[in-house]
Amino acid sequence: EAGVAQSPRYKIIEKRQSVAFWCNPISGHATLYWYQQILGQGPKLLIQFQNNGVVDDSQLPKDRFSAERLKGVDSTLKIQPAKLEDSAVYLCASSSSSFGQGHYEQYFGPGTRLTVT
Amino acid sequence: QKEVEQDPGPLSVPEGAIVSLNCTYSNSAFQYFMWYRQYSRKGPELLMYTYSSGNKEDGRFTAQVDKSSKYISLFIRDSQPSDSATYLCAMSAPGNQGGKLIFGQGTELSVKP
Numbered sequence: 001e002a003g004v005a006q007s008p009r010y011k012i013i014e015k016r017q018s019v020a021f022w023c024n025p026i027s028g029h030a031t032l033y034w035y036q037q038i039l040g041q042g043p044k045l046l047i048q049f050q051n052n053g054v055v056d057d058s059q060l061p062k063d064r065f066s067a068e069r070l071k072g073v074d075s076t077l078k079i080q081p082a083k084l085e086d087s088a089v090y091l092c093a094s095s096s097s098s099f100g101q102g103h104y105e106q107y108f109g110p111g112t113r114l115t116v117t
Numbered sequence: 118q119k120e121v122e123q124d125p126g127p128l129s130v131p132e133g134a135i136v137s138l139n140c141t142y143s144n145s146a147f148q149y150f151m152w153y154r155q156y157s158r159k160g161p162e163l164l165m166y167t168y169s170s171g172n173k174e175d176g177r178f179t180a181q182v183d184k185s186s187k188y189i190s191l192f193i194r195d196s197q198p199s200d201s202a203t204y205l206c207a208m209s210a211p212g213n214q215g216g217k218l219i220f221g222q223g224t225e226l227s228v229k230p
């Protein structure tokens with residue numbers, strides 16, 4: 001079974017530029033998550049999708065971040081314009097559990113390491 | 118106060134040592150407790166999960182949850198250099214939380230040969 005795929009693996013941009021990250025979850029997984037992991041910290045949930053609907057985006061800085069999941073499969077996360085404090089690893093994860101169930105085993109991709117200069 | 122607190126380390130031990138990793142939390146609604154392992158430049162991978170209180174053992178790894186103290190632990194017996202990684206505790210509440218995981222800061226472990 002293929003894991004969660006993410007691209008690009010690394011990205012360096014200047015502040016105020018825009019950037020997009022792509023995620024392909026494990027086949028059949030209905031739930032998809034985007035996390036931000038700042039160096040030395042644990043991952044922080046940015047947005048959660050159930051199929052192509054948003055379940056939780058309470059911690060997404062909506063003035064600059066946006067995400068979509070078309071057809072309930074692949075997802076993209078965009079930052080526009082980027083700030084220095086956006087430098088982090090952006091992790092995508094997926095889960096086969098449905099909303100309302102108790103346990104959610106999440107499978108993570110390798111992440112995209114973003115550096116904003 | 119953070120919802121989940123974890124000592125960031127780093128923790129360095131000799132090969133064969135017993136390692137104890139710990140997290141405390143403040144949200145009594147948490148019912149699912151997980152430990153993830155993250156190697157350098159990789160995504161986290163689920164190591165163990167426990168529902169509510171109690172112990173769970175898997176090979177050299179034992180997870181303990183004490184809900185009365187809001188305290189969870191991961192023990193690694195006979196530690197190996199391949200165990201060198203960052204260990205993240207994570208927790209979730211059932212129902213409306215939708216499986217949202219709250220992670221600790223992570224503890225960086227180094228096992229020296």
